[in-house]
Amino acid sequence: MQITLDRNTRYYGIHSYAKGEITITIPRALEEARPAPEESDNVERLLPPLRRETLHRSLILMPERLIQDWPPQSFTELNKAHFDVLAEQDVELILFGSGATLRWPDHDLLCSLMQRGIGIEVMDTGAACRTYNILMSDQRRFAAALLMI
Numbered sequence: 001m002q003i004t005l006d007r008n009t010r011y012y013g014i015h016s017y018a019k020g021e022i023t024i025t026i027p028r029a030l031e032e033a034r035p036a037p038e039e040s041d042n043v044e045r046l047l048p049p050l051r052r053e054t055l056h057r058s059l060i061l062m063p064e065r066l067i068q069d070w071p072p073q074s075f076t077e078l079n080k081a082h083f084d085v086l087a088e089q090d091v092e093l094i095l096f097g098s099g100a101t102l103r104w105p106d107h108d109l110l111c112s113l114m115q116r117g118i119g120i121e122v123m124d125t126g127a128a129c130r131t132y133n134i135l136m137s138d139q140r141r142f143a144a145a146l147l148m149i
Contacts (some may be wrong), residue, residue: 011063011136014129018102019149021127022039023054031065062089062143063136075103080112087112089143093119095135096147097128124125125149134138 004129027050050117064138070076070085075098083105086094094113102124113120124129125146132144 012061012066013050013136014061014132014144015052017126017129017149020145021056022059023052023106024059024061024066025050025052025066026066052075056148058145058147060089060143060145061088061132063139065089070145072084072147075099075105077111079103084107084112086143086145087116087118091118091119091141091143093129093140093142095128095134095142096120096122097125097144097145098122099125099147100149102127103113 009027010029011027012030015023015025017023025112028048055068057068058070058073060070061112067085070082072082099106102122104122112118121128121131126149128144
């Protein structure tokens with residue numbers, strides 16, 4: 001299991017990853033509006049600035065957005081529509097985590113990304129998780145599409 005310190009409280013981050021799971025940090029500021037606390041606003045101030053959630057299915061993660069349950073659950077399930085979803089995001093780069101090992105998607109699957117000038121970096125999911133946190137600190141417009149290890 002790889003663990004990263006939770007330093008950034010403004011953007012989604014990756015805290016850890018292991019076989020079958022990725023734990024992300026979710027800034028409270030990016031969560032959907034919650035009902036106001038019944039007792040007082042002081043309760044809200046006592047909450048930590050972020051929380052962790054462990055996910056067990058493929059996902060797309062961007063600094064300010066999380067798309068849970070990205071449909072392909074394995075490398076063999078990938079199809080063009082999965083990469084079309086990535087091409088619709090307002091990003092300049094896609095980190096593609098191919099699972100436990102580095103595997104390149106077929107060139108035909110990547111056409112929608114190339115037509116829009118979106119770069120793609122292919123790596124195993126562990127490397128993609130580590131790279132995500134580095135790029136996030138650089139405030140780049142990118143997404144990580146992660147298949148589970």
